[in-house]
Amino acid sequence: MSDPRSAVGGAVYEGYVTVKDSGAHGMITLRGDHAELAEAVKAAVGSGMPTQRRIEGGLGGGAAWASPDELLLFCDYADAAGALEKARKSLEGNHFLVADVSDARAVFALEGSGIRDLLAKLCPADLSPEALPHGEFRRSHLGQVAAAFWLESEETATVICFRSVAPYVYDLLSEAVKGGPIGIF
Amino acid sequence: MLKFTCPYCGIEASETELAAGGEAHLKRYGPGSSEQDFEGYLFLRKNPKGVHLERWRHVMGCGKWFLAARHTATLEVFGTYSAQTHEPPAEIIENIRAKFPEWQA
Ligand SMILES: [Zn+2]
Numbered sequence: 001m002s003d004p005r006s007a008v009g010g011a012v013y014e015g016y017v018t019v020k021d022s023g024a025h026g027m028i029t030l031r032g033d034h035a036e037l038a039e040a041v042k043a044a045v046g047s048g049m050p051t052q053r054r055i056e057g058g059l060g061g062g063a064a065w066a067s068p069d070e071l072l073l074f075c076d077y078a079d080a081a082g083a084l085e086k087a088r089k090s091l092e093g094n095h096f097l098v099a100d101v102s103d104a105r106a107v108f109a110l111e112g113s114g115i116r117d118l119l120a121k122l123c124p125a126d127l128s129p130e131a132l133p134h135g136e137f138r139r140s141h142l143g144q145v146a147a148a149f150w151l152e153s154e155e156t157a158t159v160i161c162f163r164s165v166a167p168y169v170y171d172l173l174s175e176a177v178k179g180g181p182i183g184i185f
Numbered sequence: 186m187l188k189f190t191c192p193y194c195g196i197e198a199s200e201t202e203l204a205a206g207g208e209a210h211l212k213r214y215g216p217g218s219s220e221q222d223f224e225g226y227l228f229l230r231k232n233p234k235g236v237h238l239e240r241w242r243h244v245m246g247c248g249k250w251f252l253a254a255r256h257t258a259t260l261e262v263f264g265t266y267s268a269q270t271h272e273p274p275a276e277i278i279e280n281i282r283a284k285f286p287e288w289q290a
Contacts, residue, residue, distance in 0.1 A: 052194065052195060053194060053195065053196070066247065067193065067194065067246075067247035067248055067249060068193050068194070068247065068249065070247075070248075124198075124199035124201050124202060125196075125199075125202075126197065131197075138196075139196075139245065139246045139247065140202055140245055140246065141201065141202060141245040146245050
């Protein structure tokens with residue numbers, strides 16, 4: 001099998017927040033009635049079911065609440081095809097949709113105490129600790145394009161966007177770092 | 186800035202996270218309807234300066250369509266509600282009438 005290549009080739013930008021291409025990750029879209037999905041999620045990525053707007057686990061194995069009838073599952077890139085099959089098998093006979101979207105996505109890691117500050121420059125979402133606690137999976141937009149992100153801690157966040165706009169998102173984040181902190185959080 | 190709380194995911198979304206879908210609660214007139222009804226369904230919209238019931242889609246988010254009541258001039262929002270309804274819920278009407286007692290859906 002050929003090696004997966006991420007969209008911006010492992011780029012890193014250092015500043016008051018470090019922006020890192022996080023490489024290739026396994027991602028699976030799972031749609032259906034949330035009440036029927038728990039077993040499939042466990043089977044596919046070993047994670048529990050997230051409650052509204054939350055993420056359970058993380059990139060190595062996790063599930064994020066994407067909409068009232070949609071989850072985004074995470075696993076290692078190499079395991080995505082297997083996880084997809086496990087979900088499919090577990091849901092046999094139900095009304096559902098499952099798709100491997102790993103190659104349609106790009107992932108960035110943000111590191112530094114200014115991550116709320118940085119995201120607030122680019123996004124209309126309320127980034128205060130009250131509105132965006134750790135583990136809250138927020139879908140919104142960064143600049144002109146759709147993105148989703150969550151904070152693991154006050155120093156680390158993960159950003160997901162479509163692969164087709166990955167260079168734009170990387171440039172956007174890096175340029176916003178260049179400007180320095182606003183200092184609102 | 187115009188903000189709506191999406192009834193499906195609970196996020197207070199900004200206007201840039203949403204897509205406007207025009208007037209809500211349109212009754213569809215299809216094959217077999219009169220030309221006048223069909224024209225009304227296709228082209229005739231309320232466009233008030235005042236309270237308006239609208240369709241919005243949480244496009245940069247959960248992707249769901251929802252309905253909203255707002256004032257088109259002041260941008261005051263009276264509430265958002267499920268798209269699976271044929272008329273505004275009592276609570277929304279109450280919010281509107283608290284400010285505009287004469288208002289009729
Ligand atoms: Zn929503």
